[in-house]
Amino acid sequence: MxxxxxxxxxxxxxxxxxxxxxxxxxxxxxxxxxxxxxxxxxxxxxxxxxxxxxxxxxxxxxxxxxxxxxxxxxxxxxxxxxxxxxxxxxxxxxxxxxxxxxxxxxxxxxxxxxxxxxxxxxxxxxxxxxxxxxxxxxxxxxxxxxxxxxxxxxxxxxxxxxxxxxxxxxxNDLPFQMDSANHAYAFKKLLEEYIKEKQRVEDYSELLGISRISLNKAVKKQFHQTATQLLKNRLLTEIKNQLLYSGQSISEIAYGLGYSEPNHLMRFFKTQTGITASEFQSGYQNGSS
Structure with a gap:
């Protein structure tokens, strides 16, 4: 590429x-x-x-x-x-x-x-x-x-x-006042750096040196969603990109993202999207995505 x-x-x-x-x-x-x-x-x-x-x-x-x-x-x-x-x-x-x-x-x-x-x-x-x-x-x-x-x-x-x-x-009906402590923005930056390795909010609160409660409060105030929601949405984008462009199997993608079993990734994907990973790939290839 x-x-x-x-x-x-x-x-x-x-x-x-x-x-x-x-x-x-x-x-x-x-x-x-x-x-x-x-x-x-x-x-x-x-x-x-x-x-x-x-x-x-x-x-x-x-x-x-x-x-x-x-x-x-x-x-x-x-x-x-x-x-x-x-x-x-x-x-x-x-x-x-x-x-x-x-x-x-x-x-x-x-x-x-x-x-x-x-x-x-x-x-x-x-x-x-x-x-x-x-x-x-x-x-x-x-x-x-x-x-x-x-x-x-x-x-x-x-x-x-x-x-x-x-x-x-x-x-988009979003808040644009600034988080003076910068915790919400720092969390967003860390997601870009570590999403392939870390998929728990606790991992990021540790990196930031604050409690999960404090991180969630900052993210919710700034982005009108929880830290968990923000993390899941970023992880979902990463999985979708790998499904479409990496050339890897679902199992290879799952293990590369730290899942202990491919079924765990497939269950997460279905819960978030309502379709299976295979249906998503097929829909994209057929021009419906």
């Missing part, structure tokens, strides 16, 4: 961020085969068509919409490239960490590492144009930087990421 890496030299920029708006780059970034990337993507569509598959979800690409993709999510495109009009904002996590001195910044944005709600945001023509105008201003600072360009880029990117976070929260 191909991984697309952020390359400052190829992008022609000095920062770990870039704005792309050119039909010629579509064939490079919108591949029809399964692939992933080592950066975040916010893709703003003025005109869309077809579908993108992100992990195990099939998402229609429509006019005046935005798609959010986190690093190393599996994806493939089924679109007519000539009929798209889009602008892509791409950036590495290190860029935000350096700019905002907050290693949990991306985990505070509701649309990234999101497994319970859509990876898209529908908007209107005026709002989409406003976002594109800001992205174009960022691009201008990137290609012709001045001494104060870093400050301007920082302010613009901070505004647009939080503006989209608010809109996404309103669209």
């Amino acid at each position: 191909k991984t697309i890496h952020f390359n400052k030299t190829e992008c022609g920029v000095d920062f770990l961020i870039n704005v792309l708006h050119d039909a010629g780059i579509a064939a490079t970034y919108m591949l029809p085969e399964i692939h992933n990337s080592d950066y975040f993507e916010i893709i703003v569509f003025k005109r869309g068509n077809g579908y993108i598959f992100i992990d195990n979800r099939k998402i229609p690409i429509i006019d005046n919409s935005i798609v959010f993709i986190s690093p190393f999510q599996l994806k493939k495109w089924e679109v007519d490239l000539d009929k798209l009009d889009f602008t892509i904002l791409i950036f590495k996590e290190e860029f935000l960490n350096e700019f905002f001195a907050d290693k949990l910044f991306t985990y505070k944005l509701l649309y990234f590492y999101q497994y319970d709600h859509p990876a898209t945001l529908n908007s209107d023509q005026d709002k989409i144009q406003g976002i594109c105008n800001i992205l174009q201003e960022i691009k201008s600072e990137l290609i012709a930087p001045n001494l104060d360009s870093a400050h301007i880029i920082r302010s613009l990117i901070y505004y647009i990421l939080h503006r989209l976070n608010r809109d996404y929260a309103v669209e």
Whole structure:
């Protein structure tokens, strides 16, 4: 499977961020085969068509919409490239960490590492144009930087990421006030790092040095679901991805995720989805997922 890496030299920029708006780059970034990337993507569509598959979800690409993709999510495109009009904002996590001195910044944005709600945001023509105008201003600072360009880029990117976070929260009826203790966001970050090894909430409360009760309280306040629910949803996504893309048997996947018996994984999957793992694989292959 191909991984697309952020390359400052190829992008022609000095920062770990870039704005792309050119039909010629579509064939490079919108591949029809399964692939992933080592950066975040916010893709703003003025005109869309077809579908993108992100992990195990099939998402229609429509006019005046935005798609959010986190690093190393599996994806493939089924679109007519000539009929798209889009602008892509791409950036590495290190860029935000350096700019905002907050290693949990991306985990505070509701649309990234999101497994319970859509990876898209529908908007209107005026709002989409406003976002594109800001992205174009960022691009201008990137290609012709001045001494104060870093400050301007920082302010613009901070505004647009939080503006989209608010809109996404309103669209999906989610809270967007910040957890001052950061426990909920740290839990979300640890899930990305350890979900293949650790599937108990207690494992994560130990890593964070807090009680399970405190962790659950923080997660419920921030994400309106329990820590167990958040963990199960992330684990379910991991299992689905492996069922579809790993080439491994259900038994191999189960043992790789630490299950003592494949039946335990199969029971978890059926409880969460209402279908068996084999039915899920068959449905995806037949285009019903």
